[in-house]
Amino acid sequence: MIARKATSGVACMELHVGPLFDRISHVNPELDHSLCARYPQIFSDRDAPKRLCAMGRGFEVGDGWYPLIDLLCRALQRETGCRGAPQVMACQVKEKLGSLRFRVRHASERQHAMITFAEAVSTRVCDVCGVAAWPGHATDATGAPRCRQHGDPGRIG
């Protein structure tokens, strides 16, 4: 669930996240809708049949990565609008081995570099709450990066 303060925008959001409900987490429906509404061209396959396009399964990441994905999409779309880069279309957005995986079609070299950078940054961001997660700190059982508050104490390095 998400609560908004008086002003809108990513910086003004407070995330209130419950426990992960299964092994594969998804951003909550409000954040899912927000990304699709803000970047309809990037997520044009969001409602595709799951058997045909992995994007149809939604955003298989925790809520804590929402700001990172939002900023990435903003940069990717700006490349298209201002530099004539291809229109990126997301094929799959998920967490794997502790990192964001943002698979796309039709991306320029610069856009691929942006994605690579965002994926690298994700390994240092708690996927539950979005605060810094550092090497050697707690992770969840699948290896997703976690802060001290949300990690599994048994896995603290």
Ligand SMILES: [Zn+2]
């Ligand atoms: Zn956290």
